[in-house]
Amino acid sequence: xxxxxxxxxxxxxxxxxxxxxxxxxxxxxxEPAALVCGPADDATVRVxxxxxxxxxxxxxxxxxxxYLVLPKVDALVAVVRQSAPAAVLVTSGPEGKxxxxxxxxxxxxxxxTDAVDVTPADGGPLATxxxxxxxxxxxxxxxxxxPIIAVRPNAVAAQPAPEQxxxxxxxxxxxxxxxxxxxxxxxARTSSGRPDLADARVVVAGGRGMGSAEAFQLVERLADAxxxxxxxxxxxxxxxxxxxxxxxxxxxxxxxxxxxxxxxISGAIQHRAGMQGSRVIVAVNKDPKAPIFSVSDFGxxxxxxxVLPALIEEIGKRKSGAGTPAGSGEAP
Amino acid sequence: xxxxxxVKHVPEATAAWGYAEDFTLDRANVEGRLxxxxxxxxxxxxxxxxxxxxxxxxxxxxGPAKAxxxxxxxxxxxxxxxxxxxxSSLHGSDALTTSLVxxxxxxxxxxDLVLCGMASTDADMSVVPAMxxxxxxxxxxxxxxxxxxxxxxxxxxxEADGETQTVVATLPAVVSVTDQTSEARYPSFKAIMAGKxxxxxxxxxxxxxxxxxxxxxxAAATAVRGAARRPARQAGTVVVDKGEGAAALADFLVAQxxx
Numbered sequence: 001x002x003x004x005x006x007x008x009x010x011x012x013x014x015x016x017x018x019x020x021x022x023x024x025x026x027x028x029x030x031e032p033a034a035l036v037c038g039p040a041d042d043a044t045v046r047v048x049x050x051x052x053x054x055x056x057x058x059x060x061x062x063x064x065x066x067y068l069v070l071p072k073v074d075a076l077v078a079v080v081r082q083s084a085p086a087a088v089l090v091t092s093g094p095e096g097k098x099x100x101x102x103x104x105x106x107x108x109x110x111x112x113t114d115a116v117d118v119t120p121a122d123g124g125p126l127a128t129x130x131x132x133x134x135x136x137x138x139x140x141x142x143x144x145x146x147p148i149i150a151v152r153p154n155a156v157a158a159q160p161a162p163e164q165x166x167x168x169x170x171x172x173x174x175x176x177x178x179x180x181x182x183x184x185x186x187x188a189r190t191s192s193g194r195p196d197l198a199d200a201r202v203v204v205a206g207g208r209g210m211g212s213a214e215a216f217q218l219v220e221r222l223a224d225a226x227x228x229x230x231x232x233x234x235x236x237x238x239x240x241x242x243x244x245x246x247x248x249x250x251x252x253x254x255x256x257x258x259x260x261x262x263x264x265i266s267g268a269i270q271h272r273a274g275m276q277g278s279r280v281i282v283a284v285n286k287d288p289k290a291p292i293f294s295v296s297d298f299g300x301x302x303x304x305x306x307v308l309p310a311l312i313e314e315i316g317k318r319k320s321g322a323g324t325p326a327g328s329g330e331a332p
Numbered sequence: 333x334x335x336x337x338x339v340k341h342v343p344e345a346t347a348a349w350g351y352a353e354d355f356t357l358d359r360a361n362v363e364g365r366l367x368x369x370x371x372x373x374x375x376x377x378x379x380x381x382x383x384x385x386x387x388x389x390x391x392x393x394x395g396p397a398k399a400x401x402x403x404x405x406x407x408x409x410x411x412x413x414x415x416x417x418x419x420s421s422l423h424g425s426d427a428l429t430t431s432l433v434x435x436x437x438x439x440x441x442x443x444d445l446v447l448c449g450m451a452s453t454d455a456d457m458s459v460v461p462a463m464x465x466x467x468x469x470x471x472x473x474x475x476x477x478x479x480x481x482x483x484x485x486x487x488x489x490x491e492a493d494g495e496t497q498t499v500v501a502t503l504p505a506v507v508s509v510t511d512q513t514s515e516a517r518y519p520s521f522k523a524i525m526a527g528k529x530x531x532x533x534x535x536x537x538x539x540x541x542x543x544x545x546x547x548x549x550x551a552a553a554t555a556v557r558g559a560a561r562r563p564a565r566q567a568g569t570v571v572v573d574k575g576e577g578a579a580a581l582a583d584f585l586v587a588q589x590x591x
Contacts, residue, residue: 011493068473068499069462094458094475095492101459104428105466110553111427113457126557131456132349132357137562144553180471180505185498196493202590226591244477244491244512250453251369251511259590269345276565280588282581288570295565298584302573310578318582318591 002086003055004030007076007099008048009091010038012191015047017199018091020158022151023051025118027161029125030086033057035079037064037072040167052161055168057083063174068181069095071174073102078172080107080146087125087142089118092150093198100148109145116155116256116277125149133269134276152277153199154256189245195229197246202228203257203278205248207271208235209264209285209304216241218308219263225315231255231275233265249274264304267292284308333387333481333503336438337377337411338448338464339370341395341402345453354549355556356424357454359396366402369449371409371516372509376479377447378410379514385481388412390441394422394433400532408519408527415441419537424549427455431463433547436540438468445486446506450475465506473499477512 026032040058206219256277476488
C-alpha cells in the first residue's frame with residue numbers, strides 16, 4: 001500500500017489533536033506515515049503509533065524553531081522526494097497552509113485547502129470543501145504532482161488503530177534561503193488550561209452583547225462548565241475583553257466544533273463565515289432579529305447576564321444526575 | 333524602495349455567490365469590490381510612505397476587466413500607479429498559476445517589498461503570498477499584526493498558535509498583513525478623483541512571457557469534480573426566555589447528546 005504522509009504538529013511538546021485526525025484520514029488512503037519537525041521522543045512516537053502511523057520521519061534542527069516556516073518546507077520536500085507518498089495531509093491553519101503552499105510550488109503539485117473530508121477515489125484522493133461561506137459544497141482532486149491536502153480540524157474524529165512505528169531520522173541540510181525570516185522574540189500567551197480553539201469540540205463564544213470585560217467572564221465559566229474553548233467575536237476582541245487569538249470569523253479563526261454557543265453575538269456574515277460549519281449552533285441574544293438566529297439550531301432570546309449563570313447551574317444539575325458528559329475524553 | 337501591493341477584486345460578501353458551468357466562481361453576475369483583507373495591505377503601504385519611507389507604491393492585480401475597479405479603489409487610498417494583468421487565457425487558473433503570473437509581474441515591476449492581505453475573501457486559501465514568496469525566492473512574513481521597515485530590514489509582530497512572535501527579515505521579502513494593522517482609510521472625494529488620474533498599465537500573458545497553455549483551467553493542478561448548493565442552515569427552535577430558557581437550553585443539549 002502506498003504511503004500517505006501526515007505533517008504532524010506539536011503544541012507544548014504534545015502532538016496536536018488535529019494531527020491525529022489526519023492519521024485517521026490517511027488510513028483511508030494508504031499507509032500512514034508521520035513527519036515530525038522536532039525531536040520524536042518516545043511519547044510522541046507512541047501517540048502517533050496509537051493513531052495508526054506505521055512510520056515516523058523525524059527531522060531535527062534548531063532552525064526549525066528559530067526560522068519561520070521555511071526549514072519545515074525543506075524538511076517536508078526532502079521527505080516527499082525520498083518516500084514518494086501517494087498524498088500529503090497537513091492541518092488547514094496558518095502554518096500548515098504556508099508550508100504546504102511553498103512545498104506545492106517546489107514539487108509542482110496541486111494543493112487543496114480547507115478540506116472537511118477526504119475519501120479515496122479513482123484518480124486520487126477526493127477532497128470535500130465547504131465554500132462560499134458554507135453555501136456550497138465542492139469536491140476536488142489534485143491532477144498534477146503529489147496531492148497536498150490541507151484538512152480542517154474536527155473534519156473527522158481521531159480513531160485509535162495501534163501500530164509500532166518505525167522511526168526514520170532524516171538529515172536535512174537547510175538551505176540559506178530557509179534562514180530568511182528569523183524569529184527573534186516569542187512571548188508565550190499564558191495557557192488557559194482550556195482546549196485550543198481550532199481543535200476544540202465545544203466552543204463558547206461571546207460578543208458585544210456581553211456588555212463588559214467582567215460579564216465576559218460568564219463566557220469563560222460556561223466554557224469551563226462544558227469543557228470547551230473560549231471564542232469571541234471581532235467586537236469583543238476590539239473591546240479587549242479577551243485576546244485577539246480568541247477571535248472567530250473571516251479575519252480570525254475558522255472553527256467547526258460539535259457545539260458552538262454564541263452569546264451576545266449578532267451574527268454578522270464575517271462572524272458566521274468563521275463558525276457556520278459547526279455541527280450544532282446555539283445562540284443567546286436579547287435581540288430577536290439578530291442574524292445569528294437564522295443559523296442557530298436552538299436560539300434563546302434573553303439577557304445573557306441572567307441566562308448564562310442559570311445555564312451553568314442547569315448544566316451542573318444535569319451532569320451530576322446524568323454522569324460523564326458526552327463532550328469529554330476522546331483523543332488525548 | 334519599491335513596494336508592490338497585491339490586490340484582488342472579489343464578489344461582495346453579501347451577494348449571492350454561485351458556480352459558473354465550468355465550476356469556476358461566477359464573477360460576471362455579482363457586484364465586486366476590492367477584497368476587504370487587501371485594504372489592510374493597501375493601507376500599510378500608504379502608512380509606510382507617510383512615515384517617511386522613500387518608496388514608490390505599485391498595486392498589482394490579476395483578473396478580468398472588472399478587476400481594474402479594485403485597483404482604482406486602492407489608488408484612491410494612496411500609491412503611485414498600478415498594473416492589471418488581464419488575459420482571457422487566465423480564466424480558471426489555480427493558485428499555482430496565479431502565483432506564477434503574479435511573481436513574473438512583480439519581477440517585471442521590480443520590488444523590495446511585496447505586501448498582501450492574509451487571504452482572499454473568495455477562495456480563502458491563504459496560499460498565494462507564500463507561493464509568490466517561493467517563486468521570487470524570498471522570505472515571507474505572514475499574518476503580520478504590525479509591520480516596520482528600517483533600512484533594509486523588515487520586522488513584524490505576528491500572533492501564532494499560543495504565542496506572539498517578533499520576526500525579522502532582510503528585504504526583499506513578502507509580507508502579508510491582518511486586520512490587526514491599522515484601519516483602512518476611507519478616501520475623500522478629492523483622493524478618489526486623484527486616483528482616477530494615476531496610471532494603470534494593462535499587461536497580457538505575452539507581456540510576461542507566459543505561454544497561454546501555462547495558464548487557465550487547462551494548466552490547473554487541481555480540478556473541481558462537482559459542486560452542489562448545501563441546504564441552507566434552517567433556523568431551528570427559537571425560545572423567548574421567561575425564566576425557563578436556561579432549563580430549555582440544557583434540555584436541548586441533553587437531547588443532542590452534547591451534555
